[in-house]
Amino acid sequence: MNCLRHGEVQLLSTVNNTVQGAIHYLSCGCFGTAEQLRDPQYDPKPPAAPDPRVGELEAQVAAHADTIAAHEDTIATHVATVEELQAQLAAKDEQIAALQAQVPQPVATPAAEAHAEAIGVDLTQVEGTGVDGKITKPDVVAAAEAATADAGATDTTTPEQAS
Numbered sequence: 077m078n079c080l081r082h083g084e085v086q087l088l089s090t091v092n093n094t095v096q097g098a099i100h101y102l103s104c105g106c107f108g109t110a111e112q113l114r115d116p117q118y119d120p121k122p123p124a125a126p127d128p129r130v131g132e133l134e135a136q137v138a139a140h141a142d143t144i145a146a147h148e149d150t151i152a153t154h155v156a157t158v159e160e161l162q163a164q165l166a167a168k169d170e171q172i173a174a175l176q177a178q179v180p181q182p183v184a185t186p187a188a189e190a191h192a193e194a195i196g197v198d199l200t201q202v203e204g205t206g207v208d209g210k211i212t213k214p215d216v217v218a219a220a221e222a223a224t225a226d227a228g229a230t231d232t233t234t235p236e237q238a239s
């Protein structure tokens with residue numbers, strides 16, 4: 077029997093009579109009726125045999141299934157640990173932020189504090205013009221000058237006070 081793909085080959089068996097006639101199985105693996113096999117348009121495609129490597133790989137996957145499952149458990153455990161640690165870290169960050177809020181921020185520069193103490197100015201009455209409203213030495217000087225001017229104004233009777 078001729079196979080259109082493989083030329084002259086041996087007929088293995090003829091079985092399964094159909095409307096078109098007996099189906100011939102050729103030694104190359106192709107099959108079809110005599111009419112089909114003579115037809116140049118007919119593709120005597122053999123049934124796709126399963127690739128033996130597929131079964132081999134499936135067996136390997138099955139053999140490693142326990143290992144894969146164990147590793148997935150380990151990964152899940154580690155993910156849980158990481159999430160727990162991240163939660164702890166977030167809690168610590170909140171504690172740090174709360175503690176930082178409690179730390180009193182210096183309201184005056186050391187020079188301003190020293191000068192205020194030297195000339196007897198109350199720092200709580202001085203408006204700071206430095207970074208974040210910090211009181212600088214010039215602020216203390218200005219406050220002292222303003223206080224002196226106020227004191228002078230109080231000593232002299234102003235027109236408003238007189239009337």
Ligand SMILES: [Zn+2]
Nearest residue numbers: 079082104106
């Ligand atoms: Zn063939």
